[in-house]
Amino acid sequence: xxxxxxxxxxxxxxxxxxxxxxxxxxxxxxxxxxxxxxxxxxxxxxxxxxxxxxxxxxxxxxxxxxxxxxxxxxxxxxxxxxxxxxxxxxxxxxxxxxxxxxxxxxxxxxxxxxxxxxxxxxxxxxxxxxxxxxxxxxxxxxxxxxxxxxxxx
Numbered sequence: 192x193x194x195x196x197x198x199x200x201x202x203x204x205x206x207x208x209x210x211x212x213x214x215x216x217x218x219x220x221x222x223x224x225x226x227x228x229x230x231x232x233x234x235x236x237x238x239x240x241x242x243x244x245x246x247x248x249x250x251x252x253x254x255x256x257x258x259x260x261x262x263x264x265x266x267x268x269x270x271x272x273x274x275x276x277x278x279x280x281x282x283x284x285x286x287x288x289x290x291x292x293x294x295x296x297x298x299x300x301x302x303x304x305x306x307x308x309x310x311x312x313x314x315x316x317x318x319x320x321x322x323x324x325x326x327x328x329x330x331x332x333x334x335x336x337x338x339x340x341x342x343x344x
Contacts, residue, residue: 226264
């Protein structure tokens with residue numbers, strides 16, 4: 192199967208008989224590649240934990256999970272899809288929980304006191320005060336030379 196840009200466009204615009212089979216094969220291939228990548232990364236982490244960090248139990252668990260992901264991704268597609276969905280949902284939930292448990296208190300502990308200190312010191316780093324002594328708020332700039340606009344990137 193040709194994977195060129197033209198072939199992909201033609202397959203999307205002019206579906207031919209049997210293109211559903213090609214799409215199913217591509218989906219299986221993508222699932223297999225994803226499971227292989229996940230298994231290799233998990234095995235590498237397990238070996239690092241096993242050999243370098245001297246964490247035998249956790250390293251062995253990671254290696255066993257790596258084998259399970261590889262086998263399910265190769266042979267038991269529905270099981271792999273359920274495992275992948277569970278991991279994705281768990282990761283999303285962990286991200287939401289960590290956002291509220293870490294970032295909100297960090298904001299309250301760092302930025303709110305910093306703003307209070309700036310307000311107490313009566314400094315305005317952005318110069319937002321309304322100045323009544325000026326007739327206009329136009330800021331004049333020096334003349335620009337046209338050569339400064341060439342080759343900006």
